[in-house]
Amino acid sequence: MEAVNSGSGGIYFIDAPGGTGKTFLISLLLARIRSQSNVALALGNSCNSTRRWANCTFCLEITIKHANQRNTNLQHIQK
Numbered sequence: 001m002e003a004v005n006s007g008s009g010g011i012y013f014i015d016a017p018g019g020t021g022k023t024f025l026i027s028l029l030l031a032r033i034r035s036q037s038n039v040a041l042a043l044g045n046s047c048n049s050t051r052r053w054a055n056c057t058f059c060l061e062i063t064i065k066h067a068n069q070r071n072t073n074l075q076h077i078q079k
């Protein structure tokens with residue numbers, strides 16, 4: 001929250017065993033940040049978590065493509 005409040009922003013990684021509260025923590029952080037009209041995105045590095053977050057957060061149904069295609073998409077976004 002300090003990164004948000006100071007305006008610096010950032011990218012943060014949460015890595016912990018299953019069932020330890022990652023989703024719970026991220027949900028709280030997203031709610032807090034968005035309640036202040038700021039922007040926060042949560043992404044997962046596995047197919048299951050990515051699908052779940054995309055569905056919950058963006059109300060989208062997405063299909064996870066092959067890793068090489070994802071890399072291509074990321075490069076496109078960065079242009």
Ligand SMILES: Nc1ncnc2c1ncn2[C@@H]1O[C@H](COP(=O)(O)OP(=O)(O)OP(=O)(O)O)[C@@H](O)[C@H]1O
Pocket residue numbers: 016017018019020021022023024025
């Ligand atoms: N601080 C907390 N207070 C109360 N309940 C919590 C807290 N953290 C986690 N929980 C509860 O513990 C359970 C597991 O939490 P959560 O789903 O966030 O874990 P996770 O690390 O995202 O798991 P997974 O990697 O399997 O998706 C949930 O039912 C959640 O509501």
